[in-house]
Amino acid sequence: MYLTRLEEEMLEGEMGEAVARAMSLLVALGEVFEAERLIEVESAHISGVSYKNLGEAGLEYLEEQAELGASVRIRATLNPAGMDLERWREMGVSPEFAEGQLRVIEAYRRMGVEATCTCTPYLIGHRPRAGSQIAWAESSAVAYVNSVLGARTNRETGPTALASAITGRAPLHGYRLEENRRPSIIVEVKTPLSSKFDYGALGYLIGEMAGRSVPYIRGLRGASIEQLKALSAAIATSGGVALYHIEGLTPEARRMSRHLEGLERIPVKPDSLGEVAERFQGAGEDAVICVGCPHCSLRELMEVARLLERRSGERLWAFTSRGVYMKAERLGIVKAIEEAGGRVYRDTCMVVAPLREMGWREVATNSFKAAHYLSSMGLTVQVAPLRELLGGGHED
Numbered sequence: 001m002y003l004t005r006l007e008e009e010m011l012e013g014e015m016g017e018a019v020a021r022a023m024s025l026l027v028a029l030g031e032v033f034e035a036e037r038l039i040e041v042e043s044a045h046i047s048g049v050s051y052k053n054l055g056e057a058g059l060e061y062l063e064e065q066a067e068l069g070a071s072v073r074i075r076a077t078l079n080p081a082g083m084d085l086e087r088w089r090e091m092g093v094s095p096e097f098a099e100g101q102l103r104v105i106e107a108y109r110r111m112g113v114e115a116t117c118t119c120t121p122y123l124i125g126h127r128p129r130a131g132s133q134i135a136w137a138e139s140s141a142v143a144y145v146n147s148v149l150g151a152r153t154n155r156e157t158g159p160t161a162l163a164s165a166i167t168g169r170a171p172l173h174g175y176r177l178e179e180n181r182r183p184s185i186i187v188e189v190k191t192p193l194s195s196k197f198d199y200g201a202l203g204y205l206i207g208e209m210a211g212r213s214v215p216y217i218r219g220l221r222g223a224s225i226e227q228l229k230a231l232s233a234a235i236a237t238s239g240g241v242a243l244y245h246i247e248g249l250t251p252e253a254r255r256m257s258r259h260l261e262g263l264e265r266i267p268v269k270p271d272s273l274g275e276v277a278e279r280f281q282g283a284g285e286d287a288v289i290c291v292g293c294p295h296c297s298l299r300e301l302m303e304v305a306r307l308l309e310r311r312s313g314e315r316l317w318a319f320t321s322r323g324v325y326m327k328a329e330r331l332g333i334v335k336a337i338e339e340a341g342g343r344v345y346r347d348t349c350m351v352v353a354p355l356r357e358m359g360w361r362e363v364a365t366n367s368f369k370a371a372h373y374l375s376s377m378g379l380t381v382q383v384a385p386l387r388e389l390l391g392g393g394h395e396d
């Protein structure tokens, strides 16, 4: 693989051991994917933050990197941790877990990574521009920034996104290349979608059918940010979709419509969405209701507060980013939810928090991604629109 002089110096350790290690990881990755060269990237989003997934080995790796003087060269934000960094006791997280988690965050901070602890950094100002090359992990965010914003990233892992943050480079392959952004399957939606829940169901269904291909989706008449967020999370969960195009809606769809000839067409029929939701119908009435996968937007928290005007939120936990929380707090939304008995936590989510260790067995959620992962962790799960979970109405 071709390296510039600067990149060779990085690899040879002239900028320190941490940079050399990061560069060596990227070069190895590039060789696996037969990349011709590295390219400069503008921003990174790093997963692998929860102490639940990292454990002691992951923590030691990060602390060692920080000790070696690793420091990010580009803007880098963090995915959710395993707990609210301040209200973890209230969540029922153990002091041992909290200690490990806080050390993880401290190691990232020492490297200059912004401890945003959210999977929706694009809602709080880390919003890559169309056409920009970036290195993002977190499958839901990858699908969103690739498809909805038109930025270019592969599905990075925590270590590769961190290596890109430290070097400002990534191997040129995959979705960074125009030819790999072309659609490889056409999905024809033949049923009207009315809610965010429907978009989640559609994403889950398409992900299963599309695997790792690039779907070109027809038949949608418009979508809100929240609907596209739900679609992106679900489509990346049931399959490996990292990029999709929606006719008339996403930025590259018009350009990509030149490459549709001869592609397989898959219809989504009216009954299909309901059938997907039927798969997660296990939890009973005592289940904890979790919203915020991906992290809630301000509008979603407002919706939760509105629904709780006439219902108890005692079993409801909402997850969001610090940036959105601060706005919601100023507007009295957090207070309204918590006075109704609900909880609003930052920095974490129902999937990366140690729920089983906290004694949870049953969860109800409006997120297909959360339902998928929680059920694979052995929890009993129900998926339904939020209004139904809270006992009334149809859609959210």
Ligand code: F3S
Pocket (backbone or CB within 6 Å): 079, 080, 119, 140, 233, 292, 293, 294, 295, 319, 348, 349, 350, 351, 352, 369, 370
């Ligand atoms: Fe985000 Fe956690 Fe869901 S990281 S996308 S809320 S699984």
